[in-house]
Each structure stands twice: as structure tokens, then as C-alpha cells.
Amino acid sequence: MFDFLSEKLQSAFKSLKGKGILTEADVEAALRELRLALLEADVSLSAIKHLTANVRQLATGEKVLSGINPGEQVTKIVYDQIVELLGTEEPELTFPAPLTVILMVGLQGSGKTTSSAKIAQYCVDKYGRKPVMASLDVYRPAAIAQLEELGKRLDIPTLSSTSTSPQERTKQALSFAKESGANLLILDTAGRTDLNEELMEELKDIHKLSVPHHVILCADAQAGHSAVDVAEAFKKTIPVSGLVLTRVDGDARGGAALSMRHVTGVPILFLGVGEAVGRGNANKIEPFRPHGLAGRILGQGDVLSLVEKVQAASSEEDNAALEKKMMSGKELDFNDISKQLKMMQRMGGMGNMLGLLPGMGALKGKLEGKMDDKMLARQQAVISSMTPKERKNPKLLNAKRRMRIAKGCGLQVADVNKLVKMQEGLNQMTKMLRKGGLSALTGAMGKGGGFPKF
Amino acid sequence: MSFWKRLTGGLGKTAQTVESGLRAALGLSGTMDAETREAVEEVLLKADVGVRVATALVSELAKKLPSPFTEDQLKAVLAGLIEARLKVLEAPAPLLRESLTVVAMVGVNGSGKTTTLGKMAAQWQAAGKRVLAAAGDTFRAGATEQVSVWAERAGADLVDAGGDAAAVAYAAVKKGMNEAYDVVLIDTAGRLPNRADLMAELGKIRRVVAKLLPEAPHHTLLVLDGTQGQAVLRQVEAFGAEAGVDGLIVTKLDSSAKAGFLLALAALETPLPVYYLGIGEGVDDLGNFEAAAFARSLVGLSEA
Ligand SMILES: Nc1nc2c(ncn2[C@@H]2O[C@H](COP(=O)(O)OP(=O)(O)OP(=O)(O)O)[C@@H](O)[C@H]2O)c(=O)[nH]1
Numbered sequence: 002m003f004d005f006l007s008e009k010l011q012s013a014f015k016s017l018k019g020k021g022i023l024t025e026a027d028v029e030a031a032l033r034e035l036r037l038a039l040l041e042a043d044v045s046l047s048a049i050k051h052l053t054a055n056v057r058q059l060a061t062g063e064k065v066l067s068g069i070n071p072g073e074q075v076t077k078i079v080y081d082q083i084v085e086l087l088g089t090e091e092p093e094l095t096f097p098a099p100l101t102v103i104l105m106v107g108l109q110g111s112g113k114t115t116s117s118a119k120i121a122q123y124c125v126d127k128y129g130r131k132p133v134m135a136s137l138d139v140y141r142p143a144a145i146a147q148l149e150e151l152g153k154r155l156d157i158p159t160l161s162s163t164s165t166s167p168q169e170r171t172k173q174a175l176s177f178a179k180e181s182g183a184n185l186l187i188l189d190t191a192g193r194t195d196l197n198e199e200l201m202e203e204l205k206d207i208h209k210l211s212v213p214h215h216v217i218l219c220a221d222a223q224a225g226h227s228a229v230d231v232a233e234a235f236k237k238t239i240p241v242s243g244l245v246l247t248r249v250d251g252d253a254r255g256g257a258a259l260s261m262r263h264v265t266g267v268p269i270l271f272l273g274v275g276e277a278v279g280r281g282n283a284n285k286i287e288p289f290r291p292h293g294l295a296g297r298i299l300g301q302g303d304v305l306s307l308v309e310k311v312q313a314a315s316s317e318e319d320n321a322a323l324e325k326k327m328m329s330g331k332e333l334d335f336n337d338i339s340k341q342l343k344m345m346q347r348m349g350g351m352g353n354m355l356g357l358l359p360g361m362g363a364l365k366g367k368l369e370g371k372m373d374d375k376m377l378a379r380q381q382a383v384i385s386s387m388t389p390k391e392r393k394n395p396k397l398l399n400a401k402r403r404m405r406i407a408k409g410c411g412l413q414v415a416d417v418n419k420l421v422k423m424q425e426g427l428n429q430m431t432k433m434l435r436k437g438g439l440s441a442l443t444g445a446m447g448k449g450g451g452f453p454k455f
Numbered sequence: 456m457s458f459w460k461r462l463t464g465g466l467g468k469t470a471q472t473v474e475s476g477l478r479a480a481l482g483l484s485g486t487m488d489a490e491t492r493e494a495v496e497e498v499l500l501k502a503d504v505g506v507r508v509a510t511a512l513v514s515e516l517a518k519k520l521p522s523p524f525t526e527d528q529l530k531a532v533l534a535g536l537i538e539a540r541l542k543v544l545e546a547p548a549p550l551l552r553e554s555l556t557v558v559a560m561v562g563v564n565g566s567g568k569t570t571t572l573g574k575m576a577a578q579w580q581a582a583g584k585r586v587l588a589a590a591g592d593t594f595r596a597g598a599t600e601q602v603s604v605w606a607e608r609a610g611a612d613l614v615d616a617g618g619d620a621a622a623v624a625y626a627a628v629k630k631g632m633n634e635a636y637d638v639v640l641i642d643t644a645g646r647l648p649n650r651a652d653l654m655a656e657l658g659k660i661r662r663v664v665a666k667l668l669p670e671a672p673h674h675t676l677l678v679l680d681g682t683q684g685q686a687v688l689r690q691v692e693a694f695g696a697e698a699g700v701d702g703l704i705v706t707k708l709d710s711s712a713k714a715g716f717l718l719a720l721a722a723l724e725t726p727l728p729v730y731y732l733g734i735g736e737g738v739d740d741l742g743n744f745e746a747a748a749f750a751r752s753l754v755g756l757s758e759a
């Protein structure tokens with residue numbers, strides 16, 4: 002997903018590159034292209050208006066930061082605005098009651114049943130919950146059988162009942178959950194259109210009877226402009242608290258993603274990224290990360306804000322040289338790493354820095370403590386104990402040299418080894434960044450989590 | 456409820472939004488000034504006609520409308536322009552041949568393939584044809600049960616022999632030939648157009664079926680979800696190339712969506728005819744595509 006938008010937006014800002022200062026005409030031209038690209042991507046008109054108005058206000062007459070070209074600067078502004086559209090928070094599911102109830106709603110075929118099972122399993126994997134599921138869909142042929150089959154695959158019990166009343170089944174589901182000692186109940190409902198008043202009334206009944214803690218609306222990522230009206234109609238009927246965007250693994254242009262949150266004010270919780278329902282990585286659902294998505298749309302990941310922060314913290318030349326080197330494909334040596342370590346120290350340490358990279362949230366937690374600022378100082382010590390030649394050519398570091406270096410700075414050989422590992426890892430990362438962008442990088446890191454592979 | 460009423464969303468909210476949009480456009484000045492243009496363009500964009508078509512339509516509209524114009528004139532002229540463009544999508548001839556007709560249903564996940572197959576089977580059974588359905592979605596949970604309920608509802612027979620989709624399709628066409636059925640309707644699993652592997656699978660179904668009956672499948676119908684936006688253009692392109700699609704079906708038109716993307720599809724070099732419209736989940740909620748009716752519903756006009 003988003004390749005289309007990403008391409009268009011980048012070309013929209015190309016014309017601004019190389020300009021010393023942004024005139025109103027420059028910005029207007031880019032905004033026209035931006036608007037067109039968003040329109041072609043099915044972004045809702047109100048979201049487009051909001052976005053372009055904000056970008057216009059922020060970009061016009063803005064003094065161009067030295068070292069960042071105007072194109073980049075506007076891209077950064079657009080990026081921030083897209084994040085704002087997507088919602089800056091990264092909401093997590095909560096389990097506020099001994100039996101937490103989640104109600105799944107949406108249009109026909111939007112992915113409710115599949116997402117019900119995916120979310121149930123996600124809650125097992127991530128939060129150690131004990132879920133049960135119940136289908137309240139008495140209309141669609143084999144809807145109940147579908148959920149039952151998914152439950153069997155996942156070892157998640159489902160309500161077995163012959164009742165053909167959704168209200169009756171709701172009551173049965175609650176007692177079934179209690180009897181099974183579950184602490185999570187997921188209620189799958191029949192698809193309904195926003196215009197079907199009868200079924201919307203039924204939804205109110207179900208809501209009253211089940212008193213859900215979360216009402217999750219499933220929406221197709223390829224939805225057209227009616228998606229926001231549909232979402233509003235559901236919201237008017239019952240208090241929708243979260244969204245799941247499904248079939249994000251397609252090549253939809255992302256309109257629904259950019260519009261839904263803005264129009265409804267309801268946060269996107271999950272992205273459905275495949276048909277498969279399973280355990281762990283086989284479960285094609287991912288928690289939503291607005292920064293990752295915005296970065297993906299603009300084709301540069303959060304590297305953008307990273308660049309900006311680094312820019313502020315480091316001298317212009319250092320930074321430009323390093324960036325050039327990273328992009329040119331040359332290996333980063335220990336001189337480069339030393340410079341980076343200094344920057345990181347100035348910027349508030351490793352954790353902060355990693356937090357800026359999409360999908361690295363989980364990694365950040367793991368690294369904190371291990372990779373604290375004392376560690377940064379130790380690494381600097383190791384580098385300062387190297388000869389200029391060794392700093393320039395990391396390959397020279399054989400066992401003997403490593404021992405000498407360790408002695409020289411009063412540390413263990415293991416500390417030297419760690420630094421060498423880091424240098425190698427960093428080079429691998431930049432290589433991937435160059436090649437496939439951030440998605441390749443986070444994909445390769447595996448446990449990053451939260452950055453969808455579109 | 457009549458077909459027409461369903462198509463216009465029970466003459467409910469949709470028509471109202473379009474109407475109030477157009478009225479607002481008109482309230483501005485009653486002439487095609489910049490503001491009015493933008494307002495009309497917005498109404499069209501909200502109906503998912505896409506930015507290119509919307510711009511073109513507004514320009515044409517400006518040339519055709521008297522100045523000043525009334526609301527009725529605006530709607531009528533706009534509907535006329537849309538109808539003219541959509542005319543190429545009207546189905547040229549019925550799907551069924553004199554002898555066994557094999558029809559495959561393809562499309563993205565959840566677009567309405569199985570449901571529409573059920574409705575078509577019912578319609579043909581009621582017309583005295585013998586219909587055999589093939590449970591070709593061997594992938595999704597509950598898919599076989601679903602198509603089997605639909606076959607039963609329609610009074611059609613079902614083949615759900617084991618194996619992959621191609622094997623089921625093969626078995627069904629064979630049975631269809633041996634037992635003198637009029638139609639074999641092949642259901643397939645939903646797939647997204649960027650999945651080359653899954654698209655190739657559709658090619659396999661076609662090849663296997665053609666071994667039994669050279670010109671089969673006689674029709675491969677792409678089922679489009681009417682609530683989607685410009686993404687359907689890509690679907691038409693991908694399924695067209697990989698699955699040899701020769702016709703379209705648009706579903707879920709009983710929602711507030713207007714499926715204006717048909718205007719963009721009509722502008723393609725070789726537009727594909729729209730054989731059916733889905734207007735509900737019931738067995739009878741199947742309609743034919745008529746450019747005039749569709750155009751009037753799109754601009755929020757009542758039945759002509
Ligand atoms: N590729 C892909 N397919 C998905 C995803 N989520 C759901 N699907 C597919 O979309 C189709 C519809 O999904 P369902 O879960 O049955 O949708 P639903 O909303 O329960 O449908 P109704 O109950 O009929 O309203 C199925 O083919 C699913 O396999 C996703 O994230 N990616």
C-alpha cells in the first residue's frame with residue numbers, strides 16, 4: 002500500500018528542491034500537486050482541506066533551515082501533518098474488567114470475522130489473555146461456521162448455540178464467557194450498511210446487552226469516499242472506540258487510512274495485513290504506528306525527523322559528510338561512529354534516538370539499560386584507544402589488536418567486540434536503508450514490530 | 456422495496472447528501488463560477504468518480520448549462536453527461552449461451568463473489584435453467600459451507616470435490632458436461648491484485664477448464680465492491696490481464712456508496728460491460744445495469 006501516494010508526494014516536492022527560499026507560488030504549486038495526489042488516493046475532502054490549509058500556513062514564508070533544502074522542509078511539514086491526521090498517539094488495547102468485551106462492527110465483507118479471530122489471538126500472544134468468541138451474525142450463510150472454524154484453528158472456544166436471535170446470542174455469549182473462565186469476549190456481528198436502519202437498531206440492542214469496553218469498526222483500506230460517512234453513521238449509533246483497517250496488504254492508495262481517524266476522531270488500533278489467522282507472526286495483524294505509516298507514505302521513514310534532530314545537534318559539515326557517506330555505500334568506520342556517538346550523547350542518548358525510528362519501539366525497550374549513556378562513554382573510550390589506521394579500517398582489528406585496545410582503555414576485550422559488532426550492524430542497517438528503505442530494515446530486524454510490510 | 460429505491464439508498468441519506476451538495480453549489484450563484492465548479496466537483500468526488508472524470512465533467516457541464524441555471528437543469532444536464540459516458544458499460548447480450556455456459560467469479564476479498572453467485576444461480580434456476588455451482592474457494596474458513604447454503608437456496612447443485620480450486624472447477628465442468636447442465640458457476644477465493652502468485656492460480660483454473668471445454672470459461676466476471684474507491688481501477692487492470700475478465704459486477708449499492716468509479720472504467724480503452732448490480736444480501740437483490748438509471752441515482756435524481 003501507499004506506493005502510489007509516496008511516489009506522487011515525492012514528485013510534488015521535487016520542484017522545490019534547490020530553492021533558497023520558498024515563495025508563496027512555490028508552495029501553492031506543490032500544494033496543488035499534493036491535493037491531486039490525495040484526491041487520487043481517495044482521501045476524504047475534509048482531510049485534504051485540513052492538511053493543505055495547515056501545510057500552506059506552516060510552509061509559506063518559512064525561513065529555510067540551513068542544510069535542509071526547501072523540498073525537504075516542506076516534506077517534513079507534510080509529514081508532521083500526516084502524522085497528525087493519522088493520530089499521534091499509539092493506542093493500546095486495554096482490559097479494564099475481569100471480563101473485557103470487544104464488539105466488532107462494520108460494513109459487509111469489511112473483515113470483521115477475520116479480525117475478530119486475529120485480535121483474539123493477538124491478545125493471547127501479546128497480553129496472555131484467555132479469550133472466547135461468539136458470532137452474532139445470524140444472516141450471512143455460514144458466518145457462524147466461519148468463526149467456529151477459525152476458533153478451532155486457534156484453540157479459542159466459540160459460542161455454540163442454535164439461537165437465531167442476535168440479542169439472545171449476546172446474552173448467551175456473556176454467560177458462555179463467564180462459564181469458560183475467559184477474561185476476554187469478542188463479539189463478531191453481521192455486516193450492515195449505514196442505511197439499514199433495522200440492523201442499526203439491532204446493533205444498539207447488542208450494545209445495550211453486552212456493554213462492551215471496546216467497539217471496533219472494521220474498514221477496508223480500499224474504501225472510497227463513503228467510508229467516512231459509514232464510520233460516522235456507526236459512531237452515531239453506538240460509541241465506536243477504535244478502528245481496524247483491513248487488507249492493508251493490497252495496493253490501495255491509503256485514502257481510508259488518512260481520512261478515517263481525522264473525520265471520526267477514533268484512533269486506528271490495528272492494520273490487517275493478510276488473510277492468514279494464526280499464532281505469532283503467522284497472525285496477519287499489526288498494531289498501528291502513525292509515524293511508521295506517515296514515513297512510509299513519504300518514502301523516507303522517520304529518517305526525516307532523525308535527520309532534522311541530528312542536524313540541530315551536530316555541526317553541519319559532519320552531518321552532511323556522514324549522510325553522504327551513508328548514501329554512497331562506503332562503510333562507516335570508527336571515526337564516523339565516534340562522531341555519531343558524540344551526537345547521540347548530545348541528543349539525549351540511544352533510547353531517544355531509536356525511538357524516532359519506526360518499528361523500533363520494542364527494540365528501544367530492550368536496549369534501554371543495556372545501551373545506556375555510560376555505554377556510549379565506554380564506546381568512545383574504546384575508539385580513542387585505537388590507532389588512526391584502525392579507526393579508518395575496522396577490518397584490521399584482529400584478536401591481538403583487540404586485546405591491546407582493551408588494555409589501553411582499561412576495559413574488557415568483550416567491550417571491544419561489542420563495538421565492532423555494532424559497527425558491522427550499523428553498516429548492515431545503512432545498506433538496507435539504502436536498498437529497501439525502512440521497511441526492509443525493520444523487517445530484517447524481525448522483532449521491531451509495528452511496521453507493516455506493505 | 457423497488458430496485459430503484461434500493462439503488463438510490465431507499466431515497467434516503469445518499470440522495471440527500473448529493474442533493475444538498477448540488478443545491479449548495481447552486482445556491483452560490485446559479486452560474487458556473489469558480490465556487491460553483493468546486494462545489495459540483497466535490498459532489499462528484501464524494502461519489503468516487505475520481506479527480507480526472509470530475510474535472511472533465513465540470514468543464515463539460517459549464518459548456519452545456521444555460522446561465523443562470525436552475526437546480527433541475529443542473530441535475531438533468533449532469534445526469535445526461537454521466538449517462539452518455541456510462542452507456543458503453545451496458546451489457547451487450549445475456550451471459551448464457553444455448554449450450555453449457557461456464558462462468559467464473561473472481562475478485563478481491565469480501566467483494567461479494569459468493570453471494571452474487573448465489574443470486575445468479577437462483578435467477579437462472581427460476582428461469583428453468585439447470586445450474587451447477589463449484590465450491591472453488593478452498594481457502595477461506597467457512598467458504599464451502601457458505602456457497603453450499605447459497606446453492607441450496609437457489610435450488611442449484613454443488614460440486615465441492617477435494618483438491619485445489621482448479622481441481623474443483625475441473626470436476627464441476629466435467630459433471631456439467633456429462634449431466635447436461637445449462638450453467639456451471641465457479642466460485643473462487645478472494646485475492647488482492649498485487650498477489651502475483653494468487654493471480655497466477657486463476658490462470659490455472661482457466662487452463663484446466665479449457666482442457667475440457669475449449670472456449671470455457673465463457674465468462675469471467677470480476678466482482679467489484681461498490682463501496683471501494685479508485686482502487687478498483689487497479690483491480691480491473693490486474694484481473695483483466697491475469698484472469699481474462701470480460702465483465703463486471705458491482706455490489707453493495709444498497710449502501711451510501713455511489714460507485715462513481717464506473718465512470719473511470721467507462722473511459723478505459725476497452726471498457727468491460729457491467730452484467731449485474733448487487734443491491735442487498737437477499738437472493739433477489741440482483742439488478743441489471745442501466746446507464747440512465749445509474750446516472751440519475753448518482754446525481755440524486757428520482758426515477759425518470
Ligand atoms: N488480504 C487480506 N484479506 C483479508 C484481511 N482481512 C480480511 N480479509 C479477507 O476479507 C474477506 C472478508 O473477511 P470477513 O472476515 O469474512 O469479513 P466480514 O466483515 O466478517 O464479512 P461479513 O460477515 O460478510 O460482513 C475474507 O476473504 C477474508 O479472508 C486482510 O487484512 N488482508
Ligand SMILES: Nc1nc2c(ncn2[C@@H]2O[C@H](COP(=O)(O)OP(=O)(O)OP(=O)(O)O)[C@@H](O)[C@H]2O)c(=O)[nH]1
Pocket residue numbers: 109110141192194562563564565566567568569570571592595598643644645646678706707708709710732733734735736740
Ligand atoms: N449490502 C450488501 N451486501 C452484500 C452484497 N453482496 C454481498 N454482500 C455481503 O458482503 C459480504 C461478503 O460477501 P461474499 O459473497 O462472502 O464475498 P466474497 O467475495 O465471496 O468474499 P471472499 O470469498 O471472502 O473473498 C457478505 O456479508 C454478503 O452478504 C450487496 O449487494 N449488498
Ligand SMILES: [Mg+2]
Pocket residue numbers: 113114115138144189190191192
Ligand atoms: Mg463476518
Ligand SMILES: [Mg+2]
Pocket residue numbers: 568569570592598642643644645
Ligand atoms: Mg466467497
